[in-house]
Amino acid sequence: MIESAATLTALRRRIASLESRSVAHHAHVPLGHALVDRALGGGLARGRVHEFFAGEGGEAAATGFSLILARLAGPDAVTLWLRPAAAARQAAPYGPGLAALGIDPAHLLVGAMRDEAMLLRAAVEALRCPALGALLLEIRGRAPQLDLTASRRLSLAAEQSGVTALLLRMDADPTPSAADTRWRVAAAPSAPLPGNAPGMSAFDLTLLRHRGGRDGMAWRLIWDSERRQFGDGRDERDDHEWQGRERDGGAPLSRPVLSFPAVRPVAGRAA
Amino acid sequence: MVEPVRGAMRLAALDAAALRLGLAPGMTLADARAREPDLVLFEADPHADQDWLERLCDGCARYTPIAALDPPAGLMLDITGCAHLWDGEAALAQEVVHRLERHGMDVRHALASTPEAAHALARFPIASAPHEEAALRRLPVEALRLEEESAVALRRAGLRTVGDLAARPAATLAARFGEQAVDALHRLLGLGQRPLAPRRPRPAIRVERRFPEPMASTAHALFVLSDMIGEAGERLAERRQGGRRFEAVFFRSDGLAFPLRVETSLPVRDAPAILRLIEEKIDGLSDPLDPGFGFDMLRLTVPHAEPMAPTQLALEGGEARREEGIAALIDRLSIRAGRMQVQRLHPRDSHIPEQAQLALPAMESPAPAPWPRQEASGDPPMRPLHLFDPPQPIDVIAEVPDGPPHRFRWRRALHEVTRYEGPERIAPEWWTAPDGAVAGESVGRTRDYYRVEDARGRRYWIFRHGLYGTEAARPGWYLHGLFA
Numbered sequence: 001m002i003e004s005a006a007t008l009t010a011l012r013r014r015i016a017s018l019e020s021r022s023v024a025h026h027a028h029v030p031l032g033h034a035l036v037d038r039a040l041g042g043g044l045a046r047g048r049v050h051e052f053f054a055g056e057g058g059e060a061a062a063t064g065f066s067l068i069l070a071r072l073a074g075p076d077a078v079t080l081w082l083r084p085a086a087a088a089r090q091a092a093p094y095g096p097g098l099a100a101l102g103i104d105p106a107h108l109l110v111g112a113m114r115d116e117a118m119l120l121r122a123a124v125e126a127l128r129c130p131a132l133g134a135l136l137l138e139i140r141g142r143a144p145q146l147d148l149t150a151s152r153r154l155s156l157a158a159e160q161s162g163v164t165a166l167l168l169r170m171d172a173d174p175t176p177s178a179a180d181t182r183w184r185v186a187a188a189p190s191a192p193l194p195g196n197a198p199g200m201s202a203f204d205l206t207l208l209r210h211r212g213g214r215d216g217m218a219w220r221l222i223w224d225s226e227r228r229q230f231g232d233g234r235d236e237r238d239d240h241e242w243q244g245r246e247r248d249g250g251a252p253l254s255r256p257v258l259s260f261p262a263v264r265p266v267a268g269r270a271a
Numbered sequence: 272m273v274e275p276v277r278g279a280m281r282l283a284a285l286d287a288a289a290l291r292l293g294l295a296p297g298m299t300l301a302d303a304r305a306r307e308p309d310l311v312l313f314e315a316d317p318h319a320d321q322d323w324l325e326r327l328c329d330g331c332a333r334y335t336p337i338a339a340l341d342p343p344a345g346l347m348l349d350i351t352g353c354a355h356l357w358d359g360e361a362a363l364a365q366e367v368v369h370r371l372e373r374h375g376m377d378v379r380h381a382l383a384s385t386p387e388a389a390h391a392l393a394r395f396p397i398a399s400a401p402h403e404e405a406a407l408r409r410l411p412v413e414a415l416r417l418e419e420e421s422a423v424a425l426r427r428a429g430l431r432t433v434g435d436l437a438a439r440p441a442a443t444l445a446a447r448f449g450e451q452a453v454d455a456l457h458r459l460l461g462l463g464q465r466p467l468a469p470r471r472p473r474p475a476i477r478v479e480r481r482f483p484e485p486m487a488s489t490a491h492a493l494f495v496l497s498d499m500i501g502e503a504g505e506r507l508a509e510r511r512q513g514g515r516r517f518e519a520v521f522f523r524s525d526g527l528a529f530p531l532r533v534e535t536s537l538p539v540r541d542a543p544a545i546l547r548l549i550e551e552k553i554d555g556l557s558d559p560l561d562p563g564f565g566f567d568m569l570r571l572t573v574p575h576a577e578p579m580a581p582t583q584l585a586l587e588g589g590e591a592r593r594e595e596g597i598a599a600l601i602d603r604l605s606i607r608a609g610r611m612q613v614q615r616l617h618p619r620d621s622h623i624p625e626q627a628q629l630a631l632p633a634m635e636s637p638a639p640a641p642w643p644r645q646e647a648s649g650d651p652p653m654r655p656l657h658l659f660d661p662p663q664p665i666d667v668i669a670e671v672p673d674g675p676p677h678r679f680r681w682r683r684a685l686h687e688v689t690r691y692e693g694p695e696r697i698a699p700e701w702w703t704a705p706d707g708a709v710a711g712e713s714v715g716r717t718r719d720y721y722r723v724e725d726a727r728g729r730r731y732w733i734f735r736h737g738l739y740g741t742e743a744a745r746p747g748w749y750l751h752g753l754f755a
Binding site for chain 1: 596597599600601603604607608612613614615616617618624627628630633639640641642643647648649650651652653654655656657658659660684689690691692722723724726727728729730752753754755
């Protein structure tokens with residue numbers, strides 16, 4: 001029994017050494033929101049792959065959220081945003097809007113790639129460049145080429161260089177991957193300004209998966225583009241709305257939930 | 272042609288008819304008008320003249336590779352070794368004159384053994400002389416291209432021709448009229464030289480390798496190429512330059528040639544980096560590089576090089592190396608996806624939303640353009656994250672035609688507006704319109720923008736195109752952007 005325990009420990013150590021080759025990059029990118037940071041053990045792990053799934057019609061919210069995270073990961077470094085050419089033709093990133101969100105457009109490079117294979121190759125190439133602050137990889141649809149192997153390749157490249165990779169998935173369901181965390185991001189009603197005008201950007205976050213940590217929690221975050229940090233997004237109206245949703249079987253606001261009902265896809269657990 | 276000189280309009284150039292009337296360049300316009308009221312005037316445009324001269328110069332590349340500008344109105348062709356192709360120097364000169372005259376130009380020419388001599392002989396017609404030096408000696412002192420005062424001083428001293436000057440000892444001339452006079456004289460007589468600066472400089476660096484046996488493997492050819500790149504890099508380093516463009520040509524033994532061109536956003540001379548770009552290019556070829564029966568020659572040229580300071584290894588600050596890393600990444604991605612596909616956003620000073628930014632290839636603009644600082648107002652973003660180009664038409668239900676939207680349909684989904692702010696009225700650029708144009712006609716219509724949020728918290732930027740009643744009977748609605 002003792003022997004097997006020793007073997008187990010050795011195996012565990014070996015697996016740990018296989019999983020993360022360099023411990024040097026173990027820094028975190030704090031989001032500035034106490035609860036989220038505590039749940040993640042200090043923030044998003046640097047030099048890892050993080051997946052963000054856009055909820056229905058939440059493409060702009062997911063894009064905005066991951067751009068903000070890219071900015072937090074490297075405030076003065078260049079962020080590369082790789083997009084499918086089809087998406088780039090339709091809606092272009094808008095500099096004045098980025099600047100208004102607190103992201104310096106001068107530090108943004110936008111690359112449009114013809115197809116999925118090229119997108120993934122370019123992503124690996126970019127992740128090998130340690131000068132990059134963060135990589136934002138936008139992928140639309142099911143993306144059959146982004147399988148476990150491809151995502152493992154991305155995560156290895158990210159670990160070696162210490163560049164944080166943010167995978168932005170549109171119109172897709174979670175599949176097994178080597179990502180460190182996996183999120184669902186949707187737009188949330190903002191706290192209105194006087195005169196019922198839309199306020200600061202608000203996001204509904206669900207942590208679908210967290211490697212080596214607890215998952216299944218949901219928060220509402222508000223991005224303060226002025227102070228460039230996340231705040232807690234609760235006001236009375238939201239509370240009211242969320243109570244309603246809680247009755248439907250959703251998650252309460254800013255409170256870790258242990259039992260997450262069947263809303264979450266089974267595949268999310270699989271990886 | 273008139274041009275302003277020291278505050279007065281003066282004649283800059285005249286045609287033959289005006290010269291016959293007794294007008295001369297340098298006369299004030301008022302004087303000329305007094306003499307000849309029917310003058311037809313044009314404003315002198317030196318830039319257009321220069322442009323035209325450059326085009327003529329480029330055209331002269333058919334005669335010789337070394338064609339240089341001789342502003343304001345001359346071209347200098349070095350025809351050494353070219354004349355036999357046109358049956359002799361005189362025939363070549365005739366051909367050039369003939370070609371230029373067909374463009375309606377008045378051409379004078381001269382052939383001489385130095386550029387200065389040719390310049391002078393073409394401008395100062397003299398009686399024929401037995402040989403070139405005799406002809407030069409008969410030229411007036413003005414042919415030396417000295418300052419006006421020096422020429423006048425020479426004439427006062429009784430030295431009227433170049434020959435008079437050449438007969439005096441150089442030291443005396445230098446003491447009295449300055450070093451330039453002697454220099455000019457020596458250049459004119461072919462004793463000193465000033466090289467021509469041809470318009471089309473030769474490729475900065477060119478490395479070639481010929482193989483006695485054709486090389487059937489691309490890998491081997493690349494190995495040789497890496498050696499050649501190293502050599503080119505050393506030569507660039509000697510000149511303190513870095514290449515911006517590299518061209519490698521693979522010549523196949525059956526006569527085909529494969530040219531590969533790579534460009535970089537910063538000057539480089541680092542052999543592994545250049546080789547990597549070329550390999551990237553080969554990877555991205557739609558037709559693979561087929562050695563066929565083998566390559567028998569490789570040529571590497573650096574058509575575009577820029578100054579580059581010698582690099583210091585290590586101990587350098589992190590910032591420079593980071594710039595370099597990003598530039599190398601941009602190069603690789605641009606070669607793979609195409610140079611237009613990797614872009615940076617640059618600000619433009621315009622209040623029209625879609626014109627407020629410019630996406631330029633990152634290759635051409637390596638330095639990030641500074642964006643105007645956001646002033647602290649405490650407001651949420653007023654501009655969207657994504658902009659649709661063109662704006663997407665939507666169906667909107669509003670309570671009153673010129674009121675805020677109530678609900679709208681976009682991509683077949685209905686959105687209930689719960690919060691809105693607006694309108695933010697953005698007028699078209701009326702100052703660019705022709706006089707008398709009314710808004711809504713040729714200028715474009717006024718847009719009323721609303722920031723709206725739907726029941727699920729998604730934020731949109733929509734606008735009504737045209738003012739209700741005055742600009743459009745039923746103004747259309749468009750979705751222009753998405754907020755985060």
